[in-house]
Amino acid sequence: MTSLPIFWVDAILLFTLLEWLVLGMRSTRTQKGLRFIDISAGLLPGWLLMLSLRLAAPPDVSIDVFACLTLAGIAHALDFYRRYKQISG
Numbered sequence: 001m002t003s004l005p006i007f008w009v010d011a012i013l014l015f016t017l018l019e020w021l022v023l024g025m026r027s028t029r030t031q032k033g034l035r036f037i038d039i040s041a042g043l044l045p046g047w048l049l050m051l052s053l054r055l056a057a058p059p060d061v062s063i064d065v066f067a068c069l070t071l072a073g074i075a076h077a078l079d080f081y082r083r084y085k086q087i088s089g
Contacts, residue, residue: 033088
């Protein structure tokens with residue numbers, strides 16, 4: 001089975017943190033889209049799951065795990081986009 005270095009999980013964790021900061025600042029400044037609390041509530045569960053994977057992970061992660069993380073990220077992005085469109089009208 002092919003594996004990837006664990007730093008990819010670190011990169012996803014960092015990207016999610018940056019996403020939270022950018023979306024939160026945008027929401028606060030423009031007062032459009034999802035509220036800051038909704039952004040935080042939407043990102044926190046996934047971020048904590050990824051963090052738990054990171055803390056329990058061996059030095060590398062199987063490609064299957066990485067594929068699941070990728071699909072979860074896509075589903076998350078589609079969900080946020082759907083909710084943003086509902087609010088924006």
